[in-house]
Amino acid sequence: MSKDYILEMKGISKSFPGVKALSNANLRVKPGEVHALVGENGAGKSTLMNVLLGSIEPNDGEIIYMGKKVLFHSPHEALLNGISMVHQEMSLIPSVSVAENIWMGREPEFTRLGLISEKKRLGRTRALLDKYHINVDPKSIVRTLSIANMQLVEIARAISYNPRILIMDEPTSSLSDREILLLYDIIKDLAKEGTTVMFISHKLDEVFKLCDRITVMRDGSYINDFAADEITKEELIAQIAGRKISEMYPKIPCEIRDTVLEVRNLSHKGLFKDISFRVRSGEILGLFGLVGAGRTETMEGIFGIRSLDGGEIYLDGNKVTIRSPKEAIRHGLAMVTEDRRRNGIISNISVKYNISLANLSRISRGNIWIRKTKENGDTKALAEKLAVKTPSLNQPIGALSGGNQQKAIIARWLYTNPKVLILDEPTRGIDVGSKSEIHRMISALAGQGLAVVMISSECEEIMGISDHVIVFNNGHISGEFDRSEFNAKRLVQSAFDVNFKEVHEGINEENE
Incomplete structure (x- = not known):
């Protein structure tokens, strides 16, 4: 020794x-x-x-x-x-x-x-x-x-x-x-x-x-x-x-078509106010900002997790009222939450059940009996598509690594065939290889016509795969940028209300 x-x-x-x-x-x-x-x-x-x-x-x-x-x-x-x-x-x-x-x-x-x-x-x-x-x-x-x-x-x-x-x-x-x-x-x-x-x-x-x-x-x-x-x-x-990763943000060019989701003047006292935006088929809309800036809270309001004090939600041009996640799912929304351990996985049940959980009606007969053969086949296909590494789909999901848990949760929501996929910090705690895989998957889903809303606190990630970015600051929209306008300094200044150079050079100086 x-x-x-x-x-x-x-x-x-x-x-x-x-x-x-x-x-x-x-x-x-x-x-x-x-x-x-x-x-x-x-x-x-x-x-x-x-x-x-x-x-x-x-x-x-x-x-x-x-x-x-x-x-x-x-x-x-x-x-x-x-x-x-x-x-x-x-x-x-x-x-x-x-x-x-x-x-x-x-x-x-x-x-x-x-x-x-x-x-x-x-x-x-x-x-x-x-x-x-x-x-x-x-x-x-x-x-x-x-x-x-x-x-x-x-x-x-x-x-x-x-x-x-x-x-x-x-x-x-x-x-x-x-x-x-x-x-x-x-x-x-x-x-x-x-x-x-x-x-x-x-x-x-x-x-x-x-x-x-x-x-x-x-x-x-x-x-x-x-x-x-x-x-x-x-x-x-x-x-x-064990290999060279030359492209962390594989952005696939997609045809952006009609508006799928539009929100107007959404508000919840003390959390966010007058939030308006739209996301179109084939588009990846990035929401950037500080932790606690109101991005997650806004999307929870749209998905029916929390109430709204005001504002309107439109899907495919039709005004809708969403009071619960169940109603959101019925309208074609899906949401992968930020904290997979607290709000995503049920750790002591199997990977298979975690994937099928949000879509039991599809695999049930008369909303009573689960068709096991269909559940086994569908969940296996999704797990393979997303490269979920597990010795068995019957393995408790809590035994998997964080990255594989996240892939399984994304598989759960893809199983509902959504029109709009909301991803809240989808690569949080994910390794570099899995990050690239998830970025490629998000881009491919947009290419298939899905409207994607992605919340991320990583500036590089937001700019890497988004078509349009909205910046939140203290519950308000403080900036909005098309892909051709992306600039890290602008995004950070809008999000943090401080000088970009001060934040990032400060980190370097503190570690010299």
């Missing part, structure tokens, strides 16, 4: 029924460094971290931590030994406060004579949040927070354990540029204090900006590791994918 490393994982292997999840995987991490673990979905990154945390017992291999051979049997045991993790999917309890969530299980630290001192707990929480400039009220009930602020609370909770190693799995996936800058500051401060940060991300730009070293995994195996300044982005993509 080299004294240069705080953690070494050697020859780790793990098999599940029908799947070789890890095969002779290796990882070496130096103390105090920010170390990226990258790879496509299903590459084994999360499985390797779950082996480290004690959630999964390996079939083979050894773990050396702080100079000693270890094998933790639970995440709690790992936590007690200084290893904490911020998971990609949030695990906060929504019905209690921020302070209660952060110190959950450690109430004795604030207890005297059997009573919890709320004043002491709130004080500790404020001190923690203030130290890292997280602007969240400790008294707030978690369910009232934005997804971005929930993520920051998750991070604060992990930091509160003062870990020697902090693992972050896609920590910026639901954060705006401003919050990403804040997270960068937090990570740099932790590294200066001697904390080792394991950083799992599909956003390669931030990997290069933030990390000291990079380990690449593919198909459950260790591929390579190197200093971040020893490799280019293009070389890293080739290492990750």
